[in-house]
Each structure stands twice: as C-alpha cells, then as structure tokens.
Amino acid sequence: MVLLRGVFQFSCFFLLIFGVRCSPPEDHIKCSSKNTDCTITNSYGVFPDRSTCRAAEVAYPSTEEELISIVAKATENKRKMKVATRYSHSIPKLVCPDGEDGLLISTKYLNHALKIDVEAMTITVESGVTLRQLINEAAKAELVLPYAPYWWGLTIGGLLSTGAHGSTLRDKGSAVHDYLTELRIVSPGGAEDGYAKVRELKDGDQDFNAAKVSLGVLGVISQ
Numbered sequence: 063m064v065l066l067r068g069v070f071q072f073s074c075f076f077l078l079i080f081g082v083r084c085s086p087p088e089d090h091i092k093c094s095s096k097n098t099d100c101t102i103t104n105s106y107g108v109f110p111d112r113s114t115c116r117a118a119e120v121a122y123p124s125t126e127e128e129l130i131s132i133v134a135k136a137t138e139n140k141r142k143m144k145v146a147t148r149y150s151h152s153i154p155k156l157v158c159p160d161g162e163d164g165l166l167i168s169t170k171y172l173n174h175a176l177k178i179d180v181e182a183m184t185i186t187v188e189s190g191v192t193l194r195q196l197i198n199e200a201a202k203a204e205l206v207l208p209y210a211p212y213w214w215g216l217t218i219g220g221l222l223s224t225g226a227h228g229s230t231l232r233d234k235g236s237a238v239h240d241y242l243t244e245l246r247i248v249s250p251g252g253a254e255d256g257y258a259k260v261r262e263l264k265d266g267d268q269d270f271n272a273a274k275v276s277l278g279v280l281g282v283i284s285q
Contacts (some may be wrong), residue, residue, distance in 0.1 A: 067178070076124045077232035083160065086215055090150045091166065096220050102157055102166060105149045105215075115158035117166045120146070126188075126260075126284045131244030132167055133282060134258035137250040141165050145278045147191060147220035148173075151213065156278055167282055169219055175199040184243060187206050189219025189283040209236050219283040225275045247273050260284070 065140040072205055076134045087105040093099075101111065121131040136143045143165040146157050159165060169190030177186040180203050187196060194214035197207060209228040211221055220226075222245075227237040244264045251259035261281070263270045 074274070081082060085148050091146060091168065097121070101147060102150065104153065105151045106153065108157045110153060110156075111155065113155075115146075115155065116162045117159050117164045120164060120166040120168055122168050122171050125228055125245070126172075126248070129167070129172065129247065130258045130260060130282055131164070132165075133248050133250060134256055136165050137257040138253075143167055145169060145219070145282050146224075147217040148192065149215045149217075151216055151220065152224050161175055171216060172219075172284065178203045178205075180205065186244075186285060187218055189217060189222075191218050192216065193218070193221065208232055209238060209241070211238070222274050223276050223278050223283065242274050245270075245274060245283055246285040247276075247281040247283050 067278070070162050089104045090105060097120045098118065100114050100120050102117060109115065121132045123132055127178050141164065142159045144157050144159040145166045146166045148168075148170050150157050156165070172188040172190035173192070173195065175185065175187045175191060175195065178199065179182055179185075183205060184206070185196065185200055185203075188201070191214070192214060193210060193216045196218060197210070197214070200206060209230040211226045216226060222239045222242060225237060225239060230236045242265070244262070246260060249259050249261060249262070251257055261269075261273070263273050275282050
C-alpha cells in the first residue's frame, strides 16, 4: 500500500498597524512653590555632568516691556540670570544661572509673530516662537524656509544663540543665524539706563555677529 501525503504550504501575510503617540518633553523647569525654589534641566532630562541646576526663581514675561522690567530689577539687585527657552534643547549646561540665588527668565510666552513683509520676504517674531510656529506663519504668506534644524520644538532665540543649523547647499549655507537681518536684545544697564538697555542691531552693525550667536550671555533676545 502506498501512502500519499499531500504537503500544502500556506503563505500568510499579516498587516500590523502600530499606533504611535508623540508628545513634547515635559516641563524642564520645576518649582516647589509656584515660581520659586526651582530646578531646571534640558529636554534630555540630564546635563552632561549629571548635576542638578537650581535657581531661586523663574520669571515668565509675555511682552518686551515685562522682560525689560525683569532684567532691570535683577540687575539692580545684582542677581545672576540666564535665559530658559521653551524646551531647553541644548545638551550643554548653558541655561544654569550658577547659583541657587539665580534667576531664570523663560521665553515661553514671548511667542508671537509680529510682522510679515512678503515683498522683502522677512518675518519678525518674538524669540520664544518655535520653529514650527515660524514655518506655519511663513506658510500663511506663501513663504518657505530653505533651511531648518530637524526639530520643530526649537525656539528662534535658542537656535540663533546656539548656532543651530540645518542642511542646504544654496544661498549662504545651512546656519540659521546667517539669514538673520535684525534683532532686539535686552541687556543689563547702569542706573542711568534704568538698569536695562534695549539694543536694536542690524546686519552690518559692529556687535551684530556677537549678539546673534551669544550663547545667552549678552542679554535676552526679545525679537
């Protein structure tokens, strides 16, 4: 008796669908009592030296006038201050005011687009505007950016100050600060200045290059 065995091969295809949720980093500034007794880290959750940065207070100006008042008061009281962006994306510990009595000035609410000049192809924004906001605002005017870093959560003030860049072979290159034409920066001043100075610098001015990639040590970029 001959037994015949049929061998059947089945090819099965499975379509797997994965759901992915994306969310921005949690708030990198945490305070034990409202806006006082604070710690700050970066969006990665730790600085390279693994230390904790502490500050006495954080301020959240929403207008340039409020920013000027905050800088003036801190200067008069001889307090160390550092600028904190919305997500504090930089790996180095640039944001730490170096002392538990220091002041953090967050640009979280300085986040408004102020003016678009379609003919000149320029846009004026506050320094806390994110790259995503900038791209969206430009798109409303049918304008685009030919260069950009990879993450939309970067703020304009932060990416300029740290020399952030994208990737392009056209025009001036991929460094975003090379396309900046003008900025306003609030710096400490003397008593005769009301303890704060607002400098408006343009491309070609003596201090322009230093101010646009300042690592946050020459003042707070407002616009």
